[in-house]
Amino acid sequence: MIEFKKLSLRLGAFHLQDLSIRIDRGDYYFIIGPSGAGKTVILEAIAGLHLPDSGEVTIDGRHSTAIPPEKRGIALVYQDYSLFPHMSVEKNIGFGLRMQKCSKEEIQSRVSGLLEQFDIVHLQNRYPGTLSGGEQQRVAIARALASDPDILLLDEPFAALDPITREQIILDLLRIHRERKLTIVQVTHSREEIMRMATRCAVIINGECVQEGPVRSVFENPESTVIARFIGMENIIPGVVGGRISGLASVDVRGESVIAISGVSPGKKVEILFRAADVMVQLVDGQKSSVQNRFSATITAVVPLGGSLTQVHLDAGFPIIALVTTLSVEDLKLVPGMEVVASIKASAIKVLETNE
């Protein structure tokens, strides 16, 4: 278990402030946030490459702030792979074992095991400069695993890979995580990777951890609109709480009332958030239903997402983005300019007070 307690660190123009996160053994932990948010610095701090200005780091309950990187058992793989250009693939992978003064035979057998496991036996005598991105990435991960670390840190490992290689390496990593019961901490700004791989995550914005927890809770309950925007909440609309009806809040959004489950008191400025997938599009207002929010709207755009899904942009006095199947778009013959009805369940809408 790694724990950061109120860690502050200043590096040139950048600083981390009062960062507290906790990573449990066996987690596949994601650190997410926009570019330049300090994610790489956090990985380097976990690895012990930066001494914090204040706060502390504990690893398995031990105070580790002063333990140098070579004694932490934490391996780091950078986005640029950082293979040693003057060493062959084989020598790169064996580097950690040589540093730990392992015997020649042991190094030999561990390295060939890893070469096989990552399907790079044919590359063993090549130099990094002659390898493709995907090959370099495999070598980098094999090198990191060679000294059998407790924790593997990955800095945007897929950023520079083509989709096929990326997919293979994702599967490799998920397998390694499962088989070795390894703790992995990965930095990314891709939502898809998080949804697919992570067990827990922390959202870092401007050097500050703004939300931390199991992936599902972070994605379903963003604590601020900045986080909501970052995790890809499609509909974020400002409004004012107009009144309360039997435990529900009625929010005025440009003259329309939107009903949501919320305890925010009337008069407060808020933002309402809901996922595009929670919006239902109908041709005509049918019979009464349990859905509280029903708006007449005009389709402004139909945007295919390249798979089986299509985004439909609506104007209901305020903009709404809906996510529907491409099949439905064809069935209902949805085209721009068409009048439709958009319905959103009150329970799907989250209300956040605007901090002003």
Next chain:
Amino acid sequence: MAHFSLLRDRCLLSFSLLGGLILGITVLSLVNMTVQELSDIPHLLRVAADSKVFDSIILTMGAGAHTIIILMIFGIPLAYVLARAEFMGKRIIETIVDIPLMLPHTVAGILVYILFMKRGLIGGPLYDVGFSFEDAYPGIVVAMLFVSSPYFINSAREGFEKVPVHLENVARTLGATRFSAFLHVVLPLSARYIYNGAIFSWGRAIGEFAAIIMIAYYPMVISTLLYYRFSTGGLKESSSIAFIMILACFAVFLVLRYLSRFIGRYDDRV
């Protein structure tokens, strides 16, 4: 391909012509001297066979080599600190490193002399235990060290800066101490810069005159010998020595440059 583009590209062509003028001065002076010297080959051979000239060239090159060895031992650590650490007063340290570049060589000579003379701050105590810098080989080496150090330190530092910090960081997370990471990753990857820095500062060291004669007129390095023969024996005598030194330097530098092709070329491939 390079020839082709040079002739077609007007900008490159005119730049080459301008650049050619500066090269021209060097080439003209060398050709001029070569023609003169070769017109009296028996005289040239007599000077070349003069053991004083031969000894002096060996002395100069040897003292230069000693200087480089000392520079490597002390300059590499300094260059690494300057490349990797940020600290208060770093600009001041950098300026101190560069001081010998800016000073007139006679000023450098005075500085070295005052420090290492028999009554000097360092020279004094060492003289008492029987180690003299004045008119002695160590005096030549300290003078060379002083004037050539910036070339070496700055070149090594540039080499260290070119090695990505990420490589060092990765080496450390793989279990290397800072020193091991330096030894196994940083040093091999900057070998080329260190080597080139050593060649430059060696060249600078063997070319020194003013700073050396102030502390050690004897034993005579080649520039001292040349000046002595110029003022006592005239132009003909001294220009033959100059010509022999030019040939020796040209040969040595050519070999060193050639060898540098084989050193630390990995960085080009990343």
